[in-house]
Amino acid sequence: MRDSRERLAQVIDTLPVAICAAGTDGNLIFVNAFKAELFGFEADKKIGQSLQDVFGAENGESTMALNRMVFETGKALPPFEEEIVDARGDVRVLLTTKSPLKNLTGQVTAVLTSALDITTRKATEGHLRHLAHHDPLTDLPNRTLLHERMRRLIARSRRGDQPFALHMLDLDGFKAVNDVLGHSAGDRFIRHVGDRLRQAIRAQDTLARLGGDEFAILQAQVTSGEDAAEFARRILDVVAEASDFENSGLRTSASIGIAIHPDDGLDGEDLLKNADLAMYRAKGEQGNAFCFYAADMQMRARNDALLDGELRRALENDEFLLYYQPQIDMRSGDIIGAEALLRWNRPGNGIVGPGVFLTRCEENGLIIPLNEWVLREACREARGWQDMGLPLRVSVNLSPVQFRKRNMPDLVKSVLQESGLTPELLDLELTESIVVRDFDAVAADLQQMLDMGVHVSIDDFGTGYSSLSYVKNFPVDRLKVDQSFVRNLTQDSNDAAIVRAIVTLGHSLGLKVVAEGVETPEQLARLRDEGCDEAQGYYFGRPVPAWDFIALAAQWPQLAASA
Ligand code: C2E
Ligand code: MG
Numbered sequence: 001m002r003d004s005r006e007r008l009a010q011v012i013d014t015l016p017v018a019i020c021a022a023g024t025d026g027n028l029i030f031v032n033a034f035k036a037e038l039f040g041f042e043a044d045k046k047i048g049q050s051l052q053d054v055f056g057a058e059n060g061e062s063t064m065a066l067n068r069m070v071f072e073t074g075k076a077l078p079p080f081e082e083e084i085v086d087a088r089g090d091v092r093v094l095l096t097t098k099s100p101l102k103n104l105t106g107q108v109t110a111v112l113t114s115a116l117d118i119t120t121r122k123a124t125e126g127h128l129r130h131l132a133h134h135d136p137l138t139d140l141p142n143r144t145l146l147h148e149r150m151r152r153l154i155a156r157s158r159r160g161d162q163p164f165a166l167h168m169l170d171l172d173g174f175k176a177v178n179d180v181l182g183h184s185a186g187d188r189f190i191r192h193v194g195d196r197l198r199q200a201i202r203a204q205d206t207l208a209r210l211g212g213d214e215f216a217i218l219q220a221q222v223t224s225g226e227d228a229a230e231f232a233r234r235i236l237d238v239v240a241e242a243s244d245f246e247n248s249g250l251r252t253s254a255s256i257g258i259a260i261h262p263d264d265g266l267d268g269e270d271l272l273k274n275a276d277l278a279m280y281r282a283k284g285e286q287g288n289a290f291c292f293y294a295a296d297m298q299m300r301a302r303n304d305a306l307l308d309g310e311l312r313r314a315l316e317n318d319e320f321l322l323y324y325q326p327q328i329d330m331r332s333g334d335i336i337g338a339e340a341l342l343r344w345n346r347p348g349n350g351i352v353g354p355g356v357f358l359t360r361c362e363e364n365g366l367i368i369p370l371n372e373w374v375l376r377e378a379c380r381e382a383r384g385w386q387d388m389g390l391p392l393r394v395s396v397n398l399s400p401v402q403f404r405k406r407n408m409p410d411l412v413k414s415v416l417q418e419s420g421l422t423p424e425l426l427d428l429e430l431t432e433s434i435v436v437r438d439f440d441a442v443a444a445d446l447q448q449m450l451d452m453g454v455h456v457s458i459d460d461f462g463t464g465y466s467s468l469s470y471v472k473n474f475p476v477d478r479l480k481v482d483q484s485f486v487r488n489l490t491q492d493s494n495d496a497a498i499v500r501a502i503v504t505l506g507h508s509l510g511l512k513v514v515a516e517g518v519e520t521p522e523q524l525a526r527l528r529d530e531g532c533d534e535a536q537g538y539y540f541g542r543p544v545p546a547w548d549f550i551a552l553a554a555q556w557p558q559l560a561a562s563a
């Protein structure tokens with residue numbers, strides 16, 4: 001008997017379960033080694049002592065209370081979780097059960113308490129829950145947790161709390177950061193921005209990362225639209241200050257779309273969708289801007305989708321065409337070339353200009369096949385002129401998007417080969433936005449194209465913020481003075497000064513200077529005085545279909561002579 005009882009005690013001692021039993025008087029009858037160690041005492045020294053003495057006043061009291069329930073009902077308590085502080089001072093989570101021990105007559109004489117230590121399991125669960133609710137890169141709440149927080153705020157605002165605002169934030173030009181600095185720097189940059197944003201918001205707000213360069217911020221308790229606007233302004237400042245990232249010289253900015261509950265959406269899905277629409281509108285304003293959701297945006301989004309479909313069909317159905325506008329040599333007065341300008345013969349609308357569809361094409365990616373077509377078509381046309389004995393240069397506008405996605409030198413080379421056009425008769429017009437980032441790669445591409453004999457011009461010169469660094473760093477051979485300076489040239493002395501400065505700058509760098517948007521003889525005379533080399537504008541001719549342009553160019557010498 002004693003042998004088997006000892007063996008049983010040994011077995012119980014080796015179990016990784018904390019076990020003890022206490023009698024009706026609240027004194028300890030039995031405790032196993034695991035439990036004794038957990039609480040830091042020697043098992044046999046405490047038998048017969050009160051639970052308060054053994055486990056401390058507070059622990060003992062609550063244990064007694066639970067035990068009394070078992071004594072009174074004669075039934076086991078369902079397992080429950082409790083937290084204790086162990087002998088080392090660590091908090092442990094126990095899954096505890098209490099059951100009655102009965103004598104032969106069925107009387108409850110003691111309560112047996114057994115507890116599993118589930119601290120690690122809880123920690124793992126907690127960790128998993130954290131993983132499921134947080135973004136691994138920044139450790140910020142993810143989309144799931146954002147939705148949860150929104151649900152909570154929505155529930156609260158139904159109970160009469162204040163409205164809240166959802167700010168969708170997308171970094172401007174993040175793709176370029178990845179392309180130029182590499183993906184691991186891109187990741188560090190996202191973390192950097194995340195840290196800054198986290199420091200900027202209040203405890204009751206939620207900052208989440210939704211993926212890529214997209215963040216969302218829940219601004220709790222918004223008092224007014226101005227309150228949300230103020231918040232968005234502060235966030236934009238924070239992002240601008242993040243330009244101190246690793247001495248990279250990055251210019252950092254973001255676009256923010258704001259949707260306010262309940263006006264702009266009743267549930268999280270709607271709020272996200274609408275804040276997103278507003279964010280795209282902000283992007284359209286060149287970034288570094290915020291925009292409130294407005295009901296017409298859904299309509300606009302629908303219209304955009306319709307237009308996208310129409311444009312895709314237009315490309316398949318050959319509805320695009322090129323108009324040509326003459327470019328004149330200031331000294332000789334001859335037509336020396338033409339700028340190819342894209343037009344769309346839109347069914348039911350007639351011929352429409354690029355203002356209507358170009359931005360859409362840049363946003364939906366159609367610009368790439370479309371502009372490739374423009375390049376092919378313009379070169380084919382110019383080769384035709386060459387064959388007719390009119391060796392005129394053709395200028396083609398390139399899109400920044402296209403430049404980023406395609407290997408331009410290869411494309412240009414193959415198009416030249418296909419068409420058989422002399423490279424010197426092709427001029428590529430870039431706007432400054434092509435090269436806002438990615439400096440070195442673009443410069444190398446440009447040099448490669450110049451080496452082929454192709455010309456490269458900077459279009460709309462003087463309107464961007466970095467014009468000077470362009471001409472310094474980029475291999476180009478012409479500057480096109482933006483129309484806005486030519487428009488008031490004869491009235492506004494500032495514009496005249498700017499034109500003069502651009503001409504001086506261009507010439508000292510060995511570049512030709514072209515004036516755009518020349519409409520009057522006064523403007524022409526003034527531009528000639530300032531030393532412009534070439535001119536283009538309605539004064540010489542509007543953009544016209546290819547055949548009209550050929551007719552104009554063929555008659556030009558006579559027209560010029562009779563003028
Ligand atoms: P841009 O390259 O600066 O082209 C000059 C624009 O000014 C043209 O507008 C032209 O019609 C207009 N213009 C020319 N002379 C005058 C004038 O004397 N007075 C006034 N007020 N305007 C004049 P358009 O054809 O509407 O083109 C607008 C812009 O669309 C172009 O500006 C260019 O950036 C872009 N674009 C046109 N065709 C293409 C293309 O094939 N590909 C790409 N990526 N962009 C294109
Ligand atoms: Mg142009």
Ligand code: MG
Nearest residue numbers: 459460480516
């Ligand atoms: Mg221009």
